[in-house]
Every structure is written in C-alpha cells, then in structure tokens.
Amino acid sequence: MSWIDIGDINDIPLRGARKVKTAQGCIAVFRTGEAEVFATSNTCPHKQGPLNEGIVHDRKVTCPLHNWVFDLETGEAQGADEGRIMTYAARVEDGRVLIEAAKLGRQAA
Amino acid sequence: MKDLVIIGAGMAAGRLVEHASEQGDWNITLFNAEPRGTYDRIMLSPVLAGDKTYEQIVTHDAAFYEDKGVTCRFGERVTAIDRAAKTVTGDNGTVSYDKLVIATGSEPFMIPLPGHDLEGVIAYRDLEDTERMMGLGAGQKAVVIGGGLLGLEAAAGMHARGVDVTVVHLMGHLMERQLDEAAGYLLRKELIERGIKVLCSSNSKEILGENGRVKALVLDNGTELPCDLLCMAVGIRPSVALAKEAGLACGRGIHVDDQMITSDADVLSIGECVEHDGAVFGLVAPLYEQAKVAAKTLAGQEAGFVNKETATKLKVTGCDLFSAGDFAEGEDRDDIVYRDPARGVYKRLVLQGDRLIGAVMYGDTADGGWFHGLIKDKTDVTEMRDTLIFGPAFQGGAALDPMAAVAALPADAEICGCNGVCKGQIVEAIQGGATDLGAVQATTKASSSCGTCTGLVEQLLAHTLGDDFQMPTAKPVCGCTDLTHEDVRRLIKSQELKSQQAVWQELGWKTPNGCHVCRPAVNYYLLADWPVEYQDDPQSRFVNERKHANIQKDGTFSVVPRMWGGITTPNELRAIADAADKYKVPTVKVTGGQRIDLLGVRGEDLPSIWSDLNEAGMVSGHAYAKGLRTVKTCVGTDHCRFGTQDSTGLGIKLERKLWASWTSHKVKLAVSGCPRNCAEATCKDLGIICVDSGYEIGVGGAAGMDLKEIQPLTKVTTEDEAMEQVVAFVQLYRENAKYLDRPYKWIAKVGMDWVRERIADDAERARLVAAFELSQSIYQTDPWAELSQEQKARKFGPMADLTLEAAE
Ligand code: SRM
Numbered sequence: 001m002s003w004i005d006i007g008d009i010n011d012i013p014l015r016g017a018r019k020v021k022t023a024q025g026c027i028a029v030f031r032t033g034e035a036e037v038f039a040t041s042n043t044c045p046h047k048q049g050p051l052n053e054g055i056v057h058d059r060k061v062t063c064p065l066h067n068w069v070f071d072l073e074t075g076e077a078q079g080a081d082e083g084r085i086m087t088y089a090a091r092v093e094d095g096r097v098l099i100e101a102a103k104l105g106r107q108a109a
Numbered sequence: 110m111k112d113l114v115i116i117g118a119g120m121a122a123g124r125l126v127e128h129a130s131e132q133g134d135w136n137i138t139l140f141n142a143e144p145r146g147t148y149d150r151i152m153l154s155p156v157l158a159g160d161k162t163y164e165q166i167v168t169h170d171a172a173f174y175e176d177k178g179v180t181c182r183f184g185e186r187v188t189a190i191d192r193a194a195k196t197v198t199g200d201n202g203t204v205s206y207d208k209l210v211i212a213t214g215s216e217p218f219m220i221p222l223p224g225h226d227l228e229g230v231i232a233y234r235d236l237e238d239t240e241r242m243m244g245l246g247a248g249q250k251a252v253v254i255g256g257g258l259l260g261l262e263a264a265a266g267m268h269a270r271g272v273d274v275t276v277v278h279l280m281g282h283l284m285e286r287q288l289d290e291a292a293g294y295l296l297r298k299e300l301i302e303r304g305i306k307v308l309c310s311s312n313s314k315e316i317l318g319e320n321g322r323v324k325a326l327v328l329d330n331g332t333e334l335p336c337d338l339l340c341m342a343v344g345i346r347p348s349v350a351l352a353k354e355a356g357l358a359c360g361r362g363i364h365v366d367d368q369m370i371t372s373d374a375d376v377l378s379i380g381e382c383v384e385h386d387g388a389v390f391g392l393v394a395p396l397y398e399q400a401k402v403a404a405k406t407l408a409g410q411e412a413g414f415v416n417k418e419t420a421t422k423l424k425v426t427g428c429d430l431f432s433a434g435d436f437a438e439g440e441d442r443d444d445i446v447y448r449d450p451a452r453g454v455y456k457r458l459v460l461q462g463d464r465l466i467g468a469v470m471y472g473d474t475a476d477g478g479w480f481h482g483l484i485k486d487k488t489d490v491t492e493m494r495d496t497l498i499f500g501p502a503f504q505g506g507a508a509l510d511p512m513a514a515v516a517a518l519p520a521d522a523e524i525c526g527c528n529g530v531c532k533g534q535i536v537e538a539i540q541g542g543a544t545d546l547g548a549v550q551a552t553t554k555a556s557s558s559c560g561t562c563t564g565l566v567e568q569l570l571a572h573t574l575g576d577d578f579q580m581p582t583a584k585p586v587c588g589c590t591d592l593t594h595e596d597v598r599r600l601i602k603s604q605e606l607k608s609q610q611a612v613w614q615e616l617g618w619k620t621p622n623g624c625h626v627c628r629p630a631v632n633y634y635l636l637a638d639w640p641v642e643y644q645d646d647p648q649s650r651f652v653n654e655r656k657h658a659n660i661q662k663d664g665t666f667s668v669v670p671r672m673w674g675g676i677t678t679p680n681e682l683r684a685i686a687d688a689a690d691k692y693k694v695p696t697v698k699v700t701g702g703q704r705i706d707l708l709g710v711r712g713e714d715l716p717s718i719w720s721d722l723n724e725a726g727m728v729s730g731h732a733y734a735k736g737l738r739t740v741k742t743c744v745g746t747d748h749c750r751f752g753t754q755d756s757t758g759l760g761i762k763l764e765r766k767l768w769a770s771w772t773s774h775k776v777k778l779a780v781s782g783c784p785r786n787c788a789e790a791t792c793k794d795l796g797i798i799c800v801d802s803g804y805e806i807g808v809g810g811a812a813g814m815d816l817k818e819i820q821p822l823t824k825v826t827t828e829d830e831a832m833e834q835v836v837a838f839v840q841l842y843r844e845n846a847k848y849l850d851r852p853y854k855w856i857a858k859v860g861m862d863w864v865r866e867r868i869a870d871d872a873e874r875a876r877l878v879a880a881f882e883l884s885q886s887i888y889q890t891d892p893w894a895e896l897s898q899e900q901k902a903r904k905f906g907p908m909a910d911l912t913l914e915a916a917e
C-alpha cells in the first residue's frame with residue numbers, strides 16, 4: 001500500500017480532527033489517542049454535516065449538526081440511524097500522519 | 110587464531126563473548142568507554158533506590174573476561190575504524206581485526222535547551238549518572254525531565270533517598286508510549302500521593318545556572334523550578350557516529366541483515382546501536398537473541414535473527430502496572446474496560462476480530478501473564494469474550510456493580526453540601542433504622558435543602574440495605590455511567606475530582622473517555638468547580654463553543670460581536686460594515702439580543718474577521734456559549750421621560766462584569782428603566798426593573814420553548830447592591846445546576862426559597878461573589894483575540910490540500 005504524508009500528528013488535537021482537501025472531496029482525519037488516527041469522508045450522510053467539527057469519543061465521532069454517531073473503524077452509523085461514511089487507512093509513523101493513497105486516486109509523493 | 114575486536118562491553122557484548130568463546134577459536138579484544146566491564150544496566154534503578162549495590166549487578170567483570178582469554182581495554186574509547194586496513198584505533202593505540210563487532214549501544218538524547226551543558230545536568234544511562242543521583246540527600250531538590258519509564262525510575266529512586274523531586278513531562282499523561290491515559294492518570298496519582306511532584310503537558314524552556322552549576326529549570330509558562338541536579342530522561346538514540354564515519358550504511362541505527370552483518374561483510378553489529386528491518390531496540394530481550402545469532406555467524410553457522418512481536422511487562426518502582434501488545438494503534442478494534450475505583454484498579458483489553466492484541470492494567474496485574482499468553486498465542490477469545498476481563502479464574506459473567514462508585518466513597522466524603530452531611534453519618538442513620546429517603550432527611554438533614562444529592566442518598570440506602578430498598582428510577586447522564594447529573598456534580602465536589610481522567614476512573618465510567626452527551630457536561634462541571642486547577646478542554650465542547658461561532662446548516666458560521674448593553678458607535682458600525690464587505694458576508698441581521706449578526710462566514714475566514722473586529726475594539730459576543738449572552742437594556746434616565754434609574758449604564762456594567770463566563774446553560778439578562786419594561790426583563794433568566802426607590806431583581810424567566818415570568822429574588826436600593834446580588838445568583842446557578850438546565854428549570858428543582866435563602870445569607874453571598882471573581886480572573890478573556898493569533902489561526906484551515914498537487 002502506498003501512503004501520503006499529510007502532516008505532523010500534533011497538528012491534530014487529541015480527541016479532535018482536521019480536514020484534508022482532496023480531489024475526491026474533503027476527508028476528516030481524527031486523532032483518537034496519542035498516536036492513533038482514523039480517516040473518513042468528512043461529509044455526514046444525513047445532511048452533509050462537517051464531521052471534522054464533531055466531538056470525538058473512544059473511536060467514534062458525533063456529527064455536529066444532529067448528533068448522528070459514526071464508528072471510525074467501520075464507518076457505520078451507530079444506534080437507530082442508518083448510513084455509512086467512507087473510511088481510509090491511516091497510521092502514524094515517527095510522528096507523521098499517513099493516509100492511504102490508493103482510494104484517493106493518486107500515487108504517493 | 111583469528112582476531113575478533115568488539116567495541117562496547119555492554120549487555121549485548123557480554124552475551125556475545127559468552128557464546129563466542131564457546132563456539133570459536135578467537136583472539137578477542139574488548140573495548141569499553143566505561144572504565145569497567147559488563148553490568149546489568151536494568152538494575153541501576155534498584156542501585157539508585159538503595160535496594161542493591163553495584164557489586165550485586167555486575168555480570169561479567171575483568172576477571173571473567175581474562176579467564177576467557179579476552180584482552181580488556183576498559184576505560185578506552187574507540188575513536189576510528191579503518192575498514193581498508195582492518196584496524197580499530199582507541200585512545201591508547203591501534204589493533205587489527207579479522208572480524209569486528211560494533212556493540213556501542215545508545216546515547217541518551219539531551220534536549221539542547223539553553224544551559225544544557227551546565228554542571229549538574231545529567232542523563233540516566235550508566236553508573237556515573239546513577240552515582241551522581243545517589244550523591245543527593247534529604248532536603249535537596251532534583252528535577253527530572255521526561256515522564257517515561259527511565260525518568261520515573263530516576264524520580265522514584267531519588268525520592269526514596271529523601272530528595273524533593275519534580276517530574277516535568279511534555280505529554281498529557283505519563284509513560285504515553287506504554288500506558289493509555291487512564292492508567293497514566295492512576296500512576297500519576299500514586300506518585301503524587303507518595304510525594305513526587307508531577308507536571309504533565311509542561312514544556313521546558315531553559316536551564317538557569319550559577320557559577321557554572323545548574324540552579325533551576327524554567328518552563329514555557331514562566332514557572333521556575335529550583336534544583337541541585339537536573340536529570341534528562343527523554344529518550345535514546347542509537348550510537349552510530351563511529352560506524353557512520355567508517356562509511357557503514359546507517360539509518361536510525363547501523364543497518365544489519367538477519368545474520369547481524371553490516372554493509373561490510375567483516376563487520377557485525379548488535380545491540381541498541383543497530384537497525385534491523387526498520388526496527389530499532391530499547392529492551393534487552395531481543396538484544397540477547399542478536400548476540401546468539403552473531404556468535405553463530407562468526408562461527409560460520411546458519412542462524413537468522415527474527416524480531417518477535419515483543420510484549421513488554423513493566424514495573425515502575427513500587428507501582429503495579431502492566432502493558433502488553435498493541436493497545437494504541439491498529440484498526441477494527443474493540444475495547445473492554447473495567448474500573449474499580451475502590452481498589453484503584455483499571456484494566457483495558459484491546460480486541461481485534463476474535464483475538465486479543467493488547468492489554469493495559471493498573472493496580473491489579475495478576476492476570477497480566479495470562480493476557481500476555483493470549484496475545485502471543487493469538488488465541489481465539491470469542492467464547493470467553495464476555496468474561497475475558499475478569500481473568501482466567503472467572504467464569505460466571507456477573508454484571509459490574511452500578512453502586513460501585515458510591516460504595517467506594519470514604520466515610521468522610523461529603524454527600525449533602527447544603528447541610529454538611531458525610532457518608533458516614535448517613536450510613537449510620539440508615540443502620541439505625543432510617544430506611545427511606547424521608548427518614549434519612551429527618552434524622553440527618555441530608556437532601557433536605559436543595560435536593561441535588563437525593564440520588565446519592567438513595568444509592569447509599571440501596572447499598573446499605575441491599576434488596577430491602579426499592580431504588581426509584583433516576584435518569585443517568587448517559588450510557589457511559591449509572592450516575593445522574595446531580596450525583597456526578599456532588600461527587601466532583603466532595604471527592605475533589607479535578608480532571609476528566611479522575612472522573613472516569615473514580616466514578617467508574619464504562620467508556621474510555623465518555624461520549625458527546627457526558628463529556629461536555631463533565632468538562633463544564635470540572636471547570637465550574639475547579640477553575641484554577643482544571644484546564645478547559647475544547648475537544649469536549651460542541652462545535653459552536655470550540656469554534657467560538659455558531660455553525661450554520663451549510664457548514665458556514667455566524668459572527669456576533671459584543672455590543673455592551675446594546676450600545677454601539679459609528680466606528681463600530683463602520684468596522685462591521687467593512688468586515689461584511691471584505692469577507693463577502695451574505696446576511697447582516699439585527700438579532701433579538703440587541704446586536705448585529707454576520708451570518709454565513711467561512712470557517713477559514715473566522716480568525717481574520719475576528720482580528721479585524723478586534724482592531725476596532727470589539728470582542729466576541731459569545732452568541733454560541735453556555736454562558737452570558739446579552740444584557741438587553743432600554744434607554745432609561747438618559748433619554749426617556751419615564752426612566753427612574755440609569756438602566757443602560759447598569760446593563761453595560763453587568764455585561765462587563767459577566768461576559769465570557771461559562772454557565773450551565775445560556776444566561777440572558779435585561780434591565781428596564783421602569784415598569785413599562787421596554788427591555789422585556791420579565792422573561793429573562795435574570796431581569797431587573799428599576800423603580801424610584803431602587804432595583805427589583807427577578808430570576809427564572811424564559812421566552813423560548815417555555816414561557817416563564819421571573820420570580821422576585823430581592824429588592825435593593827443601590828447599583829452596587831444590585832451588581833452583588835446578580836453575581837451571587839449567577840455563581841449559585843453555575844455551582845449547582847445540571848448541565849443544560851436553564852435557571853428556571855433548576856429553580857423548579859431546588860425551590861425559589863432555597864435560592865433566596867442562600868443569596869440572602871451575607872457570608873454565603875460574599876463567598877459566591879469571591880468564587881465568581883476568581884473564575885473570571887481566569888476565564889474572562891476574549892477568545893477571538895486568542896484564536897486569531899497566527900499559530901492557532903492555522904488550525905481553522907485544512908490540514909493539507911491534496912487537490913493542489915493532484916492538479917499538476
Ligand atoms: C441570532 C438569534 C435570532 C435572531 O436573529 O435574532 C438566535 C439564533 C439562534 N438561537 Fe435563539 N437566537 C436569538 C435570540 C433568542 C431569544 C430572544 C432573546 O434572547 O431575547 C430567545 C428566547 C429567549 C430565551 O432564551 O429564553 C431564543 C431562544 C432560543 C432557544 C430556546 C432556549 C430555551 O431554553 O428554551 C434555543 C435553543 C437552545 O438554546 O437550546 C435557541 C438557539 C438558537 C440557535 C443558536 C440555534 C442553534 O443552535 O444553531 C440559533 C443560531 C442561529 C445561527 O445560526 O446563528 N434560541 N433565542 C438571536 C441571537 C441573540 C443574540 O444577540 O445573542
């Protein structure tokens with residue numbers, strides 16, 4: 001798998017997220033632990049809420065607009081709500097955040 | 110006989126000599142920069158703590174080596190390797206080799222802070238460092254930079270010698286590489302209880318000296334920590350300088366293949382100085398394996414080093430903790446969390462599919478070995494998943510006790526704050542025959558005033574009486590806990606819980622860090638009760654409060670500058686108009702709160718529009734906050750023919766006093782100049798109607814989802830008195846109300862009489878005012894000014910923009 005370096009882990013607040021612009025639309029990169037990250041589509045399937053602005057708890061995020069909760073590992077909406085967000089492989093290496101290049105439709109730099 | 114030269118006589122080299130002298134016919138020369146042979150570096154901590162002596166930790170001394178025919182050149186540093194001539198040069202001369210092994214270990218990393226080269230600034234790596242620390246005695250001061258395994262060992266060791274030790278750690282919790290936050294919290298708590306000072310999230314700025322000797326460490330925030338010795342334990346770097354100069358291939362460490370051979374076929378390397386398949390090493394087990402492989406390679410036998418999935422078991426002097434496997438990274442994982450606040454126990458298992466892949470434990474590590482085994486053997490744990498966390502002995506699967514948190518309270522924990530009643534008194538009363546809430550109220554007075562401790566008293570009844578008590582169904586905060594909001598508030602106060610981790614652990618939370626329902630509430634309770642000790646956590650706030658702007662349905666934001674008491678100036682209006690033009694604001698609206706709203710601002714533009722408005726003297730209006738919103742006023746005596754007092758002036762004063770305060774829900778005020786009430790004060794959280802003889806103050810109004818008229822609180826004659834009453838009311842509300850209860854809802858629970866009584870009490874009112882002012886001294890700052898600083902402003906934009914590169 002090839003990876004794209006998108007920045008320093010400390011640019012994402014612990015239990016927070018940042019947005020990354022891509023040709024395919026915005027991705028949200030979540031930091032759930034000191035060195036644990038997840039990447040998903042930034043757009044809530046309900047009414048397009050920006051997920052990078054949600055509250056991050058455990059390995060989940062709550063959409064800021066109407067509180068749908070998504071599992072960051074599977075992308076599935078939790079509880080009674082139905083929907084799914086796209087997930088991307090992401091990892092931390094030497095303090096850098098890497099996300100998978102393949103699904104973004106481009107080669108790693 | 111062939112010549113074998115070994116550089117470094119550390120733990121890896123010691124093992125190598127043992128194997129090599131058995132397996133081959135070598136003429137060995139052993140260099141060591143340290144003026145001694147090999148000792149068990151791991152045991153330096155017991156030596157430091159005084160539990161062992163140096164003699165007890167020696168593994169291979171000069172006599173041992175000489176017995177094996179090894180020429181020892183101890184206290185001699187190798188300064189050059191000449192690979193063409195196949196020689197090694199030390200301080201005392203050159204020697205030639207047929208095969209060379211580099212085993213130089215690592216070097217401690219020293220942060221290049223100003224003053225790092227002062228006398229008394231040391232690392233923690235060898236016997237010399239240890240002896241320096243042992244040289245300190247009771248009453249002397251030491252600072253340790255680094256809250257990892259090594260730093261804490263150094264701190265614990267020196268503390269055991271009576272030294273006054275402070276640990277300064279950059280990250281938010283101790284040992285962040287081995288422990289998660291919850292276990293890190295417990296470790297910190299234990300160290301602090303022992304008397305070691307621990308500062309997390311603290312960055313060092315410079316080291317101060319006097320006559321060339323260390324005197325103090327200065328932190329980023331200006332704090333000065335005086336010390337006689339400063340120990341830096343912030344990490345190690347493979348010792349590669351010598352190999353690099355000799356032209357050997359190096360990455361982070363010296364590159365070796367599976368046979369431990371470097372890029373030169375006659376040069377091998379083992380220990381912490383190597384890099385194998387991308388990995389570098391910091392624990393001794395794999396290094397012993399490398400020594401074994403290297404000996405075989407030298408003897409011409411087949412052998413290959415495999416870096417096994419290492420699970421690490423840790424022991425920080427006197428604290429029981431265990432961490433194994435991968436608990437921090439990976440995908441598709443589930444957590445199982447168990448907390449027992451009474452015993453200070455925390456366990457977390459990390460599962461991936463049907464396997465256990467990681468475990469962190471604190472306080473009770475008895476099952477560590479068993480979990481470690483499950484991890485190593487990749488056992489399928491599907492069958493025992495429900496009871497896994499209880500360990501190998503447990504098969505029943507009983508549910509956790511929802512009463513655990515209350516059961517864990519000490520007898521002197523205060524349950525009822527109004528009447529100063531402790532747990533012990535209540536339990537005594539129950540045992541004495543008070544078997545329902547009414548009887549407890551009658552005998553102890555607990556829960557007979559504001560009533561917010563009712564839930565706790567009921568839990569004590571249930572806990573003390575067992576099945577004899579029928580628990581009324583109180584609504585817990587959310588799925589993460591069985592406690593109600595009121596219970597959580599009381600326990601935060603009475604148990605002096607001052608961090609989120611303290612709440613999760615001591616109150617037995619069922620999730621690692623709450624959810625979007627409980628975390629904002631807990632964050633608020635902590636900062637309301639401990640404004641000085643607790644640090645507000647933006648990540649526990651809803652987007653509007655984190656962004657200091659209201660999010661709109663299309664993801665843009667609104668910007669509402671403060672207009673004190675509804676008064677503005679031509680200059681402010683011009684600045685607002687300019688900002689609206691510059692940032693292409695689609696809608697400019699006058700709000701129902703007597704000020705102007707700029708709607709539709711892009712998230713990226715927030716810091717710059719704020720900075721523009723700041724320049725014109727305006728600050729955030731907190732139109733997004735669970736805090737003071739607006740103070741509406743009418744024109745009062747300034748212009749109105751009916752005005753009895755300066756309602757505009759009082760409104761402005763109140764807004765200046767209360768702005769930027771955080772409260773349980775939003776708080777809106779109004780001051781009307783006469784009973785005609787043009788400022789609509791009678792439907793505000795707090796409304797003042799001015800009359801000829803003074804000020805009538807009412808509270809608990811609302812005009813949102815419920816329509817409520819204010820109820821009279823008091824009537825006073827001067828502005829100063831009015832201010833004091835208002836501040837006391839807001840603070841009482843802040844200290845007691847459930848998160849997201851507007852004042853009218855809270856008053857309905859505790860009763861207007863109770864509110865009046867508390868505020869009428871002179872001593873209590875003075876306390877409330879002082880508490881409010883203390884909190885404002887910290888929180889009354891303009892978030893716009895802070896967040897528009899360049900560093901922070903950057904975070905409002907995207908972290909990366911991959912569209913730019915893709916377009917090329
Ligand atoms: C801007 C404003 C409407 C306006 O254009 O006038 C407004 C806008 C919103 N109000 Fe309001 N309220 C505004 C005055 C009011 C008033 C009138 C007043 O303050 O005199 C009320 C009734 C009085 C009261 O609060 O009792 C009012 C009662 C509410 C409520 C119901 C509160 C309740 O406890 O029942 C909500 C919902 C909530 O807070 O949970 C709400 C929530 C909201 C939110 C924040 C909804 C949201 O969460 O997104 C709206 C934000 C819109 C946006 O995108 O910016 N707004 N809102 C007013 C801003 C006043 C200001 O300058 O700060």
Ligand SMILES: Cc1cc2nc3c(=O)[nH]c(=O)nc-3n(C[C@H](O)[C@H](O)[C@H](O)COP(=O)(O)OP(=O)(O)OC[C@H]3O[C@@H](n4cnc5c(N)ncnc54)[C@H](O)[C@@H]3O)c2cc1C
Pocket residue numbers: 116117118119120121122140141142143150151152153154185186187188212213214215233234235259262348351379380381382390391392393394396
């Ligand atoms: C206080 C402390 C506690 C520890 N606790 C644990 C633990 O609990 N568990 C665990 O697994 N590990 C622990 N470790 C780590 C463990 O000690 C190391 O992994 C191990 O010692 C590394 O062995 P090594 O042979 O690679 O290097 P070292 O043991 O460091 O030996 C390298 C030797 O080479 C010498 N040298 C370097 N350059 C030259 C040169 N140019 N010429 C001559 N000589 C040179 C050095 O002076 C040194 O003596 C601890 C370490 C410390 C300091």
Ligand code: SF4
Pocket residue numbers: none
């Ligand atoms: S009344 Fe409703 S729609 Fe109008 S601003 Fe208030 S919350 Fe929004």
Ligand code: FES
Pocket residue numbers: 044045046047048049063064065066067068
């Ligand atoms: S847009 Fe995400 S929950 Fe409605």
